[in-house]
Amino acid sequence: MQSKQIFDLLTREYSIILATTENDFKIVKALRTVVLSAKYSMSPQVLESKGYFFNQDDQQSFIYLLRHNSTDKYIGTVRVFFINKHTPVQEMPMQKDGNVKGIATLTQELPICEISRLALSNELPENKDFSSLELHTYLSLALMTAARINFFLYHYSNIFAIMERSLQRILKRQHVYFDSIGDAVDYNGMRFPFVIQQKNFLIAGKKTEETMGQLTKYYLKDLCKNPDSFWKFIDNNPYLERSDIQLDRICKLFKEYGDDVDMSLLLGLEKDTAPTPTV
Secondary structure (H helix, E strand, O other): OOOHHHHHHHHHHEEEEEEHHHHHHHHHHHHHHOOOOHHOOHHHHHHHOOOOOHHHHHHEEEEEEEEEEOEEEEEEEEEEEEEOOOOOOOHHHHHHOOOOOEEEEOOOOEEEEEEEEEEEOOOOOOOOOHHHHHHHHHHHHOOOOOOOHHHHHOOOOEEEEEHHHHHHHHHHHHOOOOOOOOEEEEOEEEEEEEEEEHHHHHHHHHHHOOOOHHHHHHHHHHHHHOOOOHHHHHHHHOOHHHHHHHHHHHHHHHHHHHHOOHHHHOOOOOOOOOHHHHH
């Protein structure tokens, strides 16, 4: 019952949305301004000068928003900063800003990405089924699910993140196993650098039929219903090509096999025995 409640929370009450328009990016900046200023105990002016609200890195990123549907209020955002052979910035934020060293061997096979700028409002609408702490946990999970969906769409060799242990534990319960790649760094508070390699993401994809897996399928299928704004975003991004993106293949699988399509097929990272198409 709890799993269904969480799924309903994150698909009916809230929605994960890819930021594609100028208005979307204004919302991202406004959210970061409020959340990060309080989180880091710094003035908006100082954080603005450091490029925390919007900078060049955002131009080579997928940025997702989390919206409360009934109020049309945006309450969270997360960034998937990517590096491929076309991008002008070839170091991840954790390297150039977070001073994480000794990971060069993990950054050679492109594309790679780093999950960063996760910002979740502390002023969340009340929910009759979940406490404020539970709500915060599940909405954080939704933002990390956005990053996971992005991996299905664009096959990175490695996904990096600097995060608190508590977030790592939430992901671990969903069979998403990030590996520690160093000691804690002072990145506006002590946090730990992690990576999940493609082979481990494949394992997670096979095991995850819980909330995160259900959400991934839901939002990928939803994207297939109306992909125009997504493709416009890809076409307008100078560092991405349609051939980089897996959406057409994923949509074909949903059309061919229905909701029961296997997660490993959606990932498309190895050959699997195809399920019997639904009639």
